Amino acid sequence: MAIRAPYRSLRGMSAVVALLAVGAVGCSDVSDAVDSAKDGAKKVARQRSVFSLDLGDCYNPNGKAEGEAYAVEIVPCDEAHEGQVVGEFAIDEGKEYPGDDEIAAIADERCPVEAQKYAPDTWALPKGVDLYYYTPTKESWATGDRAVSCTYTAEKSTFKGSLDTVKSLKPEQTTYLNGSNAVYEALWANQPEKDTVEDDLAGYKAQAKAVAAALDTHVKGLDGIDGTEVGKLRATLTKAAGNWKKAANAADADAFYTAYEPAFTDIDPNESVAARKELGLATTVPADEADVWAG
Incomplete structure (x- = not known):
């Protein structure tokens, strides 16, 4: 029987795991293929479960469409990346899964507040960056998942550097x-x-x-x-x-x-x-x- 790892939901974009594959190449393309293979190996090595995301982590989601995720690529913040975790909290609910709409409503209310603690000046955010969040799914809720990770993510571009400006x-x-x-x-x-x-x-x-x-x-x-x-x-x-x-x-x-x-x-x-x-x-x-x- 196949055992599937639980996912977490990402509102607004998907992070479905996709490992980079290297195809057959001609001799003149060997150098490019080696570089591509190195990049692919690095990407694979940096894959982390969405359940291990921490405040301040910079990452690249795997995928572009709205959906569910179980892994992302964690990268140093001084490298180009698509997202950074800027807030986190746990949902204080009972044993039963409250439903997708209720989970989204809680994240809609709490994530802007948590994000402003980390990056108070929204005017200073990189262009194209919007607030997204990872939330529990019904499946991950059953395993005890209650965490919400609030992120600033650039859906169509990347940015460099940490958004942690509150200390400065x-x-x-x-x-x-x-x-x-x-x-x-x-x-x-x-x-x-x-x-x-x-x-x-x-x-x-x-x-x-x-x-x-x-x-x-x-x-x-x-x-x-x-x-x-x-x-x-x-x-x-x-x-x-x-x-x-x-x-x-x-x-x-x-x-x-x-x-x-x-x-x-x-x-x-x-x-x-x-x-x-x-x-x-x-x-x-x-x-x-x-x-x-x-x-």
């Missing part, structure tokens, strides 16, 4: 990033499912309340940071917090919209570029964020 940040940079990240986390994590305020005024007001609270904390953190541009941003965000509070207390949809428009405009990431430059942080607004505020 200055105190004022950390304060800024923690506050800024919390604001946008409050915005997106509390996004109501309904498309219009009229269909869920209570939900949109709850979102506004969460964003206002995060802004208050962010502004308080900026109070302790010197700089002309930081001061300007502090004033803009103070005004934004006031409008988010008005939205949170709106009596009806019309009052909500009146407060929401300037509230949303004043947290446009472009408003923070000058302050980020003053703090020595990345200044290119990520494309997905730019698209949202571009309308």
